[in-house]
Amino acid sequence: MSDTLTIGGRELTSRLFIGSGKYSSNTLIPAVMEASGAQVITVAVRRVDPEAGQENILAHVPKSAILMPNTSGARTAQEAVRIARLARAAGCGDWVKIEVINDNRYLLPDNFETVKATEILAAEGFTVLCYMSPDLAAGRRMVEAGAAAVMPLGAPIGTNRGLKTREMVRIMIEELDVPIVVDAGIGRPSEACEAMEMGAAAVLVNTAVASAADPVGMARAFGRAVAAGREAWLAGPGAVSELARASSPLTGFLGGISGE
Amino acid sequence: MRLVINGKESTLEPGQTVAGWLAARGLDPQAVIVEINEAIVPRELWPDTALKEGDRVEVVSFVGGG
Numbered sequence: 001m002s003d004t005l006t007i008g009g010r011e012l013t014s015r016l017f018i019g020s021g022k023y024s025s026n027t028l029i030p031a032v033m034e035a036s037g038a039q040v041i042t043v044a045v046r047r048v049d050p051e052a053g054q055e056n057i058l059a060h061v062p063k064s065a066i067l068m069p070n071t072s073g074a075r076t077a078q079e080a081v082r083i084a085r086l087a088r089a090a091g092c093g094d095w096v097k098i099e100v101i102n103d104n105r106y107l108l109p110d111n112f113e114t115v116k117a118t119e120i121l122a123a124e125g126f127t128v129l130c131y132m133s134p135d136l137a138a139g140r141r142m143v144e145a146g147a148a149a150v151m152p153l154g155a156p157i158g159t160n161r162g163l164k165t166r167e168m169v170r171i172m173i174e175e176l177d178v179p180i181v182v183d184a185g186i187g188r189p190s191e192a193c194e195a196m197e198m199g200a201a202a203v204l205v206n207t208a209v210a211s212a213a214d215p216v217g218m219a220r221a222f223g224r225a226v227a228a229g230r231e232a233w234l235a236g237p238g239a240v241s242e243l244a245r246a247s248s249p250l251t252g253f254l255g256g257i258s259g260e
Numbered sequence: 261m262r263l264v265i266n267g268k269e270s271t272l273e274p275g276q277t278v279a280g281w282l283a284a285r286g287l288d289p290q291a292v293i294v295e296i297n298e299a300i301v302p303r304e305l306w307p308d309t310a311l312k313e314g315d316r317v318e319v320v321s322f323v324g325g326g
Contacts, residue, residue, distance in 0.1 A: 019326025020324040020326070021323075021324040021325045022324065022326075023324065026324065042325055043322040043324065043325050044322070044323050044324065045320050045321070045323075047266040047267070048292055048319045048320060048321050049266070050287060056288060056291040057322050057324055058322055069322065070326070072325055085300060087293075087322075089293045089300045089302070090293050090322065091303075092322075157326070158326075206325075206326030207326065
């Protein structure tokens with residue numbers, strides 16, 4: 001049985017998305033992609049500084065990977081739209097992760113501006129994935145605006161704190177008809193696995209891998225955890241019970257008195 | 261002539277093209293994207309696009325990000 005995730009007409013066999021930021025060296029990226037099995041990688045758009053010398057991150061991204069530029073740096077819908085159009089002009093596809101942030105302390109996304117940007121970019125043919133603060137009503141607006149996937153955060157960006165928003169994410173998975181990708185805050189493979197066991201369509205990690213002592217080893221662990229969580233979801237976890245339920249029959253014990 | 265490139269006031273000799281500006285700075289044309297006065301300039305037009313007095317130019321590229 002094949003279990004694939006289709007977003008924007010692309011069929012994915014891996015449900016782990018990888019972020020390309022914060023590695024001690026970008027030369028780690030090919031090995032991280034290989035070890036994790038990820039097929040989608042995020043990048044950001046920034047001004048070139050000719051004096052600083054330019055490193056082309058695309059040189060380190062496997063050619064087969066789907067590039068998902070983000071709109072980080074955008075504080076409004078209009079800025080996000082501008083960044084998305086620039087990213088598409090690079091000729092690396094039409095995926096975009098809308099990220100609109102105007103909160104400097106917790107870097108929480110602005111769902112309202114994100115909906116507005118989604119409307120514009122989806123109409124222009126972008127495959128739009130919305131990074132967002134978990135909220136069902138906002139998620140519905142994003143879907144109506146044309147989002148291909150909705151990506152609620154597990155915890156603030158870069159914190160490695162885990163799936164703090166569990167209940168809101170669970171409700172969104174249950175209620176929305178687009179893939180839910182848990183993005184941001186996931187720090188451990190067990191947390192990625194838990195998101196997948198809950199029915200998330202995919203998980204996006206960056207800091208958890210990039211900040212590990214061995215990023216390639218951690219990427220492999222995340223790949224396995226995400227696959228395991230998915231298998232568990234498909235297998236249908238059993239019911240939870242307050243009281244103990246014995247695993248063996250409660251009859252036929254040795255030394256008991258049987259019969260009349 | 262004076263123009264603003266990536267937010268910085270710059271002075272250039274008149275007649276310089278986008279392709280020429282990039283080449284003079286050793287920038288790989290395949291790795292950058294160029295916007296002039298908030299309009300994206302397609303790569304194939306760079307050899308024929310002259311920078312002009314007062315232009316606001318953005319030259320961007322992909323970097324690491326999550």
